[in-house]
Amino acid sequence: MSPTLAVIGAGAKAVAVAAKAAVLREMGVDTPEVVVLERAGVAANWDSVGGWTDGQHRLGTNPEKDIGFPYRSALVRRRNAELDERMTRYSWQSYLIATGQFAEWVDRGRPAPTHRRWGQYLRWAADRVSMNLVAGEVQRIAVDDDRWALHTHETVLAADGVMITGPGQAERSILPGHPRVLSIAQFWHRAAEHERIAAERVAVIGGGETAASMLNELFRHRVSTITVISPTVTLFTRGESFFENTLFSDPTGWTGLTLPERRDAMARTDRGVFSARVQDALLADDRIRHLRGRVAHAVARDGRIRLTLNSDRGGEPLETVHGFDLVIDGSGADALWFLPLFGQDARDLLELGLGGPLSGQALEESIGYDLAVSGVAPKLFLPGLSGLNQGPGFPNLSCLGLLSDRVLGADLGAGHQPVTRRKDERQPIR
Ligand SMILES: Cc1cc2nc3c(=O)[nH]c(=O)nc-3n(C[C@H](O)[C@H](O)[C@H](O)COP(=O)(O)OP(=O)(O)OC[C@H]3O[C@@H](n4cnc5c(N)ncnc54)[C@H](O)[C@@H]3O)c2cc1C
Incomplete structure (x- = not known):
């Protein structure tokens, strides 16, 4: 059996x-x-x-x-x-x-x-x-x-x-039910229905390949600025050389690395990084900005969505608030x-x-x-x-x-x- x-x-x-x-x-x-x-x-x-x-x-x-x-x-x-x-x-x-x-x-x-x-x-x-x-x-x-x-x-x-x-599940949203805050699923549903998005200031929460696909789509819509919010220092490009690719196809030497070495390699190649193709095609567009921080919460006020971000400056915790016309919560994965x-x-x-x-x-x-x-x-x-x-x-x-x-x-x-x-x-x- x-x-x-x-x-x-x-x-x-x-x-x-x-x-x-x-x-x-x-x-x-x-x-x-x-x-x-x-x-x-x-x-x-x-x-x-x-x-x-x-x-x-x-x-x-x-x-x-x-x-x-x-x-x-x-x-x-x-x-x-x-x-x-x-x-x-x-x-x-x-x-x-x-x-x-x-x-x-x-x-x-x-x-x-x-x-x-x-x-x-x-x-x-x-x-x-x-x-x-x-x-x-x-x-x-x-x-x-x-x-x-x-x-x-x-x-x-x-x-x-x-x-x-x-x-x-792609339905996660920091402010469920609010029309100016879209989950990943709601965003793609609109795109699939060919619904045009028109907004001045758009925020995309999350810096990985999911966010990259959404940026690729967003550029076709009527938006003035797109702010990508992620906790990393900046938006990194994924290393895609033979040596980096080999780590993915052949993990033979992986277990011989220390945990910090493995975490470092993953941060450079995998987590929250954009592929070189995306960087070339999209990030050259001057509508895009990066904002460092973790979104702590969101409230709707005066027709805008205010996001509170936690980050740090020189090791000191820092809380900042930013307003957007539309927020796309791409942190679902x-x-x-x-x-x-x-x-x-x-x-x-x-x-x-x-x-x-x-x-x-x-x-x-x-x-x-x-x-x-x-x-x-x-x-x-x-x-x-x-x-x-x-x-x-x-x-x-x-x-x-x-x-x-x-x-x-x-x-x-x-x-x-x-x-x-x-x-x-x-x-x-x-
Ligand atoms: C937009 C996007 C682009 C990507 N592009 C790449 C890429 O180019 N290269 C790459 O290596 N990786 C890419 N990824 C990462 C990708 O998710 C994984 O590489 C790959 O899909 C993982 O395969 P999987 O079988 O784990 O999951 P999936 O192919 O995502 O399949 C998961 C399945 O589980 C089902 N499911 C979920 N919950 C339940 C439940 N409770 N009960 C029953 N069924 C359930 C879903 O309906 C789905 O069919 C991408 C991810 C996204 C979101």
Whole structure:
């Protein structure tokens, strides 16, 4: 009996793991049964339905960093080359060939695909490997004997391991319901509806790739100034040289670095930085400014939104207030978005494994080679928090092939009959 690995969210990571599991099964290798729970649809976050994009903006990383990249499996003795060869059937290029787009893509100079096209690729791969999908939003994660119990509105899925993916919910807003304050989802909804934004002074809270995509869109609207608010000293450009990229594709030397060295490398390459392409295209525009600080709160007064920012000057805390006509809260991505889903039993289990209170830092520092929280059984895989301990490519699209190796190579125990039951039924459906 194969153990069941449940994945929350049918995005890039789920498709990568499901595809590799399907290939391993084809090769006659024992592998967990992968079941994916999804609230909106496969690759939903790559189109307007997910709230993170309108689908028209372009992927930052190369599409060749696809679900099998870097095609250097180390999972099956003496058959890794065969595994990689089989995985190339689900590569970005195979997708283009299968859909008659390959020659045009090459002739156009291998452009970055739009988010929507990337989502279409992920759906194509998921279809081809017959990814096992359960529709529903996971609302609670509990423990049932020695397994996880994942509750959606209608079903409960029992699993021997769980992998949590995605950046969280795009609906977060510092002033919910106010028409002059938009969440990421509200912003992209307007963009997808081709609604024109007209405002004098606009603030965008957050300095990462999410904010970068929004800036890219905002420049087409009628705005006079755009102030990007982030806690960093300035808006940094991501290092994209061979050496920096290698850290993402190949984490071999990562664990040999000290924690401060790793944090430094991540700050320069990953967190709150704009890609060089964005810096070139957008930051040359003189409408854009940077304001350093953390937004503490927002109030609506005299037709404006006043933001209170905390920062420091010369080591002394400083509080400043700034007024804007429109605020876009781009700080939504939250690596810990899933914590409220844990029931008390699951929290107790995690705290026991962590040997202390449940916190982001404790989880981050506990992630083992298999991208799961060390000392916790059943396994809880948190690739989104694996950057610090295992390599900065695991939270994003930089090494999905390695990610699937690590997760599928983990020991999930003996395995049980997969069980999904409807909440209104006493007996499980097998
Ligand atoms: C605008 C934007 C652009 C980006 N561009 C890049 C890039 O170019 N390169 C790169 O490496 N990274 C990029 N990223 C980072 C990106 O989020 C990750 O690299 C990648 O999407 C992570 O894949 P994933 O499988 O973890 O999550 P996703 O692909 O985001 O999938 C998560 C899925 O989980 C579902 N879901 C959420 N909550 C629940 C729940 N409770 N129950 C069930 N399902 C749920 C969602 O509907 C979604 O389908 C970008 C992020 C954003 C927001």
